[in-house]
Amino acid sequence: MTPSTGSDGAFRRVARFVSPVDRGFAAIVYGGSFLFALLIVGLFVELVLGSWPSIVAFGPSFIWKSSWDPITSKFGALPMIYGTVVTSFIGIALAGFVGIMAAVFLADFAPRWLAAPLSFLIELLAAVPSVVYGLWGLFVLSPFVRTAIGPLLQKVLGWTPLFSGPIYGVGLLTAGIILALMIVPTVTAISRDVIAAIPRDLREASMALGSTKWEMATRVVLPAAKVGIFGACILALGRALGETIAVTMVIGNRPEISASLFAPSYTLASVIANEFTEATTSIYISALIELGLILFVVSVIVNALARLMIWSVRGST
Amino acid sequence: MRSFVRWLTTAAVAVAMTLPAAAATQLTGAGSSFDYPFFSKAFYIYNEKNPNVTINYQSIGSGGGIQQFTAKNVDFGATDVPMNAEELARAAQPVLQVPVALGGAAIAYNLPGVTQAIKLTRQAIADIYLGKVLKWNDPEIAKLNKGVSLPDTSIIVVHRSDGSGTSYIFTDFLSHVSPEWKSKVGTGKSVQWPAPSSVGAKGNEGVAGQIRSTPGAIGYVELAYVIENHMSAATLQNRAGNWVACSADNVAAAAATKPAVNATNFSIVDALGAKSYPISGYSWVVLYKKPADSSRAKILYDVFAWLVGPQGQSYAKSIDYVPLPVNVQNAASATLRQMQR
Amino acid sequence: MSAPSGNLRRRRAFAWLGTMLALACAAIAAGALLVILGYVVVQGVGAVNWAFLTQLPHPVGIEGGGVGNGILGTIIIIGLATIMAVPLGLLTGIYLALFGRGPIPEALRFLSDVLSGVPSIAIGLFAYAVLVAPLKHFSAFSASFAFMMLMLPLLVRTSEQAIRSVPQTVREGALALGMSNYRATVHIVLPTARPAIITALLLAIARVTGETAPLLFTAFGSQFWEKNPNNPMAVLALQVFTYAISPYPNWQAQAWAGAFLLILAVLVLSLGARWMLRNAMRGLET
Numbered sequence: 001m002t003p004s005t006g007s008d009g010a011f012r013r014v015a016r017f018v019s020p021v022d023r024g025f026a027a028i029v030y031g032g033s034f035l036f037a038l039l040i041v042g043l044f045v046e047l048v049l050g051s052w053p054s055i056v057a058f059g060p061s062f063i064w065k066s067s068w069d070p071i072t073s074k075f076g077a078l079p080m081i082y083g084t085v086v087t088s089f090i091g092i093a094l095a096g097f098v099g100i101m102a103a104v105f106l107a108d109f110a111p112r113w114l115a116a117p118l119s120f121l122i123e124l125l126a127a128v129p130s131v132v133y134g135l136w137g138l139f140v141l142s143p144f145v146r147t148a149i150g151p152l153l154q155k156v157l158g159w160t161p162l163f164s165g166p167i168y169g170v171g172l173l174t175a176g177i178i179l180a181l182m183i184v185p186t187v188t189a190i191s192r193d194v195i196a197a198i199p200r201d202l203r204e205a206s207m208a209l210g211s212t213k214w215e216m217a218t219r220v221v222l223p224a225a226k227v228g229i230f231g232a233c234i235l236a237l238g239r240a241l242g243e244t245i246a247v248t249m250v251i252g253n254r255p256e257i258s259a260s261l262f263a264p265s266y267t268l269a270s271v272i273a274n275e276f277t278e279a280t281t282s283i284y285i286s287a288l289i290e291l292g293l294i295l296f297v298v299s300v301i302v303n304a305l306a307r308l309m310i311w312s313v314r315g316s317t
Numbered sequence: 318m319r320s321f322v323r324w325l326t327t328a329a330v331a332v333a334m335t336l337p338a339a340a341a342t343q344l345t346g347a348g349s350s351f352d353y354p355f356f357s358k359a360f361y362i363y364n365e366k367n368p369n370v371t372i373n374y375q376s377i378g379s380g381g382g383i384q385q386f387t388a389k390n391v392d393f394g395a396t397d398v399p400m401n402a403e404e405l406a407r408a409a410q411p412v413l414q415v416p417v418a419l420g421g422a423a424i425a426y427n428l429p430g431v432t433q434a435i436k437l438t439r440q441a442i443a444d445i446y447l448g449k450v451l452k453w454n455d456p457e458i459a460k461l462n463k464g465v466s467l468p469d470t471s472i473i474v475v476h477r478s479d480g481s482g483t484s485y486i487f488t489d490f491l492s493h494v495s496p497e498w499k500s501k502v503g504t505g506k507s508v509q510w511p512a513p514s515s516v517g518a519k520g521n522e523g524v525a526g527q528i529r530s531t532p533g534a535i536g537y538v539e540l541a542y543v544i545e546n547h548m549s550a551a552t553l554q555n556r557a558g559n560w561v562a563c564s565a566d567n568v569a570a571a572a573a574t575k576p577a578v579n580a581t582n583f584s585i586v587d588a589l590g591a592k593s594y595p596i597s598g599y600s601w602v603v604l605y606k607k608p609a610d611s612s613r614a615k616i617l618y619d620v621f622a623w624l625v626g627p628q629g630q631s632y633a634k635s636i637d638y639v640p641l642p643v644n645v646q647n648a649a650s651a652t653l654r655q656m657q658r
Numbered sequence: 659m660s661a662p663s664g665n666l667r668r669r670r671a672f673a674w675l676g677t678m679l680a681l682a683c684a685a686i687a688a689g690a691l692l693v694i695l696g697y698v699v700v701q702g703v704g705a706v707n708w709a710f711l712t713q714l715p716h717p718v719g720i721e722g723g724g725v726g727n728g729i730l731g732t733i734i735i736i737g738l739a740t741i742m743a744v745p746l747g748l749l750t751g752i753y754l755a756l757f758g759r760g761p762i763p764e765a766l767r768f769l770s771d772v773l774s775g776v777p778s779i780a781i782g783l784f785a786y787a788v789l790v791a792p793l794k795h796f797s798a799f800s801a802s803f804a805f806m807m808l809m810l811p812l813l814v815r816t817s818e819q820a821i822r823s824v825p826q827t828v829r830e831g832a833l834a835l836g837m838s839n840y841r842a843t844v845h846i847v848l849p850t851a852r853p854a855i856i857t858a859l860l861l862a863i864a865r866v867t868g869e870t871a872p873l874l875f876t877a878f879g880s881q882f883w884e885k886n887p888n889n890p891m892a893v894l895a896l897q898v899f900t901y902a903i904s905p906y907p908n909w910q911a912q913a914w915a916g917a918f919l920l921i922l923a924v925l926v927l928s929l930g931a932r933w934m935l936r937n938a939m940r941g942l943e944t
Binding site: 019021022024025026028029032033035036037042050097098101104105124125127129130133136139140181185188213215217218238242244245249269273276277289293296300302303304 | 674682686756766777783839841864868903
């Protein structure tokens with residue numbers, strides 16, 4: 001039986017809500033939806049209300065001041081914004097490359113018996129709890145970065161400021177790698193769907209003109225899917241920006257901006273997690289809530305952008 | 318499937334019913350990680366003796382303890398530095414500050430391959446934390462440790478990322494020994510750590526964990542954590558010029574130089590005395606003189622009267638804390654008796 | 659046919675390299691999961707025993723102890739969150755399915771999308787502002803509230819789609835038989851949509867099982883058994899976090915064991931959801 005949903009996509013209102021039972025039912029449905037909306041609007045309102053003292057006190061300079069000093073009550077979010085941006089950038093750079101390549105493989109190259117289990121494994125990465133990623137990052141990846149990856153990178157690229165300085169194990173690079181692992185399933189799954197949705201004609205036309213399969217996949221299909229893939233990456237980026245626990249465990253907790261990727265740093269989410277319960281002055285609490293508000297606004301914008309892009313290629317999700 | 322789910326739910330409910338009922342009273346407290354090993358043992362023992370009372374203590378740092386106590390989200394706070402005038406004003410109600418523990422902050426480090434205990438003068442520690450001494454084989458450290466082969470690795474300075482009373486005690490010590498530190502950084506629960514290669518960690522637990530896993534790291538950690546985790550701690554030169562290790566006896570010697578301790582005069586860092594360990598400090602519990610819930614007031618009083626008395630303090634030694642000197646115990650009990658219950 | 663020209667040879671070599679690269683990337687992504695899973699199993703499974711599952715945490719210095727209270731706390735908090743999230747999500751999904759077009763439903767869908775992208779720490783801040791600060795104590799209930807908000811977007815979206823995909827004829831048939839809208843929806847349409855909704859619920863539960871950030875300032879944690887949601891409560895994910903950043907080898911081993919339990923729970927829920935979906939698909943095909 002094919003679902004028939006009427007021309008406007010919703011149930012056609014066949015009967016009206018006349019009887020008292022129906023009116024009561026309608027009231028409950030309206031009420032529930034209203035409560036739902038109220039919760040989300042309330043979330044935004046609470047964040048704004050809570051950060052208001054800080055917004056008033058620091059104004060827009062909150063975003064570009066770089067001192068985070070609870071003692072003198074001078075708060076500037078720049079180091080946290082820097083840490084968030086850099087770790088997320090490393091995350092999406094790594095996950096984007098690996099994820100898109102993996103999606104190409106799964107959509108166009110993998111035989112059926114391989115594609116399904118491989119996709120399944122990659123999607124399962126998304127199910128691993130954040131705190132488990134943090135635990136693994138702290139005890140396995142950090143020492144590995146400190147003893148293997150770090151020295152290697154320093155030997156090859158140590159002349160750049162990006163890979164200079166002492167290697168702690170925890171820091172921007174480790175956090176970026178953990179984030180990459182956490183968001184690669186998003187990139188892969190959505191990209192794979194987007195690529196698979198590209199019509200066969202395009203593929204067959206390309207092969208008919210004598211391209212290799214690789215050329216078809218990368219020079220014909222990928223460009224056709226690029227908006228959707230870009231959307232997938234932006235969506236993944238949105239997840240990376242808000243990730244808290246895994247990053248807190250491997251970032252090094254230092255509100256400072258340094259050029260080296262080995263250096264410890266701080267992200268917007270980590271500083272809230274670490275300092276909220278002990279924020280003693282109301283301006284301190286307000287500054288932390290303002291960080292939460294910044295996170296909220298950025299995530300909403302990024303998510304909306306991503307969904308717009310994916311929707312335009314894939315059709316309504 | 319549905320019947321299985323139903324069976325599972327019934328089983329779960331049955332199991333939940335047979336669990337011991339939640340204790341009649343649960344007190345909540347939060348704050349200092351300095352005290353946490355002592356509290357966790359002492360409250361466990363107290364619960365064994367008084368099964369109707371459980372004390373749920375979360376180690377979130379002294380700053381957190383004061384904050385949650387002021388917000389009245391917990392019954393008591395624990396902090397390594399008493400609340401100052403500003404914090405007391407924010408509490409808006411009379412607060413009792415009771416010393417409950419005495420301990421020392423050891424300078425722990427991680428130098429694989431170096432088996433002898435490193436010696437550091439007070440000035441050397443200040444220079445390391447100021448960022449003036451950057452490598453382990455720096456002449457300033459080398460000349461104190463002749464015969465020890467120090468590696469050419471960077472010193473990774475570990476500090477607290479949360480508002481910490483242990484940080485307060487440590488920075489108080491640094492301000493006493495280094496005028497440069499005093500003017501540049503100062504004393505506080507959270508300061509701006511100037512050393513370039515530094516890492517923040519949460520709680521004494523986090524600092525200890527960070528040091529243990531980072532070769533070349535150095536940091537200040539409460540003694541109990543150092544002993545519990547078999548970490549190496551430096552031998553310090555105290556004000557009298559003697560080399561002292563961080564130990565219960567040396568901390569007790571430092572405490573003995575200031576017999577009368579109260580919430581406004583509490584610092585025992587850089588104490589005089591031949592055996593005094595320079596980075597020692599008391600830890601405090603803050604309570605409302607008139608707790609909002611009077612039924613809990615009596616229970617709160619009983620718990621802490623036990624804790625600061627000889628019985629509670631007897632557990633301090635077993636967990637590498639220093640029992641409060643007798644006169645301090647008496648002063649603590651006297652302060653506690655002011656509670657309206 | 660003449661032998662392939664040099665250009666073709668080069669393109670073919672390139673293609674082979676590219677394919678290998680793509681394969682390697684897929685293998686890295688899949689392999690990473692196996693590596694993480696492997697570590698957790700190897701490090702954790704040894705410490706999981708009956709004592710670990712049923713005992714309270716021991717204080718520092720006393721060996722042993724367990725996460726019994728954390729497991730119980732997780733079940734209670736997620737249970738409460740489910741009780742709150744399912745009705746709210748279903749009602750909103752019903753509304754969206756019944757009144758599909760128009761500015762209000764579109765606004766609701768937009769809000770749902772917004773909520774799905776909000777970082778969990780911001781939701782934790784909201785729960786603190788609404789349920790901890792005014793009431794002046796931490797509670798498991800505030801954690802459930804935060805979890806409810808995390809579960810809602812998935813439930814709303816899935817209920818709407820599931821209800822929409824029930825054939826129109828089924829609903830019309832019910833209405834033709836004289837049922838009120840209420841009975842038609844609740845007694846006929848919803849049961850048909852139930853497998854999809856339960857699948858979504860399982861996935862939503864899987865998602866919040868591992869959430870730790872909001873717990874930091876809602877549930878607060880506890881070393882004791884706790885059944886009262888009005889009190890602070892231990893939660894397994896929070897215990898794993900606390901133990902992981904501690905320096906004690908005993909606690910660190912328990913962190914791995916707790917992580918093992920968490921992954922096990924999430925895997926069982928995710929696989930259960932997939933299995934349900936497959937069953938439901940099979941049912942629809944008849």
